[in-house]
Amino acid sequence: MRMFRRIFGSLLLLPVLALAAPAAKPSLHIEQAYSYATPAPGITAVGFLTVVNEGAADRLVAVESAAAGRVEIHEMSMDGGMMRMRAVTDGLAVPATGRLALEPGGYHLMLIAPKQALTVGDAVPLTLVFARGGRLETRLQVRSRDAD
Ligand SMILES: [Cu+2]
Numbered sequence: 001m002r003m004f005r006r007i008f009g010s011l012l013l014l015p016v017l018a019l020a021a022p023a024a025k026p027s028l029h030i031e032q033a034y035s036y037a038t039p040a041p042g043i044t045a046v047g048f049l050t051v052v053n054e055g056a057a058d059r060l061v062a063v064e065s066a067a068a069g070r071v072e073i074h075e076m077s078m079d080g081g082m083m084r085m086r087a088v089t090d091g092l093a094v095p096a097t098g099r100l101a102l103e104p105g106g107y108h109l110m111l112i113a114p115k116q117a118l119t120v121g122d123a124v125p126l127t128l129v130f131a132r133g134g135r136l137e138t139r140l141q142v143r144s145r146d147a148d
Pocket of ligand 1: 074085086108109
């Protein structure tokens with residue numbers, strides 16, 4: 001009976017500890033997360049999204065997806081009239097009470113070696129890793145490129 005009470009007592013403590021933990025990433029959320037359909041597995045897909053930050057400055061340091069071999073953050077820029085893109089390896093700043101937009105013509109995600117073709121209507125799971133905010137799960141809604 002004494003053992004039972006001890007176990008039961010520790011179970012009751014759990015919700016209290018959860019509440020006492022430091023505020024976990026309440027200030028970041030994701031909007032406008034989408035990708036475009038691809039014709040076959042293995043073909044690199046693009047990803048766009050906007051990080052909305054209602055808290056202190058943060059940094060998007062990595063992106064992962066179980067649906068792809070790896071995910072890179074890229075920057076698109078004009079170079080002598082040519083569109084070029086390069087991998088961003090040191091992450092992207094997320095301004096305090098501001099937004100980080102990954103959108104056509106600018107920053108974007110590259111989903112390299114997707115395990116399946118991306119079909120319109122699919123939702124591709126994605127994990128964003130922030131320096132302060134930790135891991136944030138989202139999904140890219142797959143659109144038709146023709147519809148945009
Ligand atoms: Cu790219």
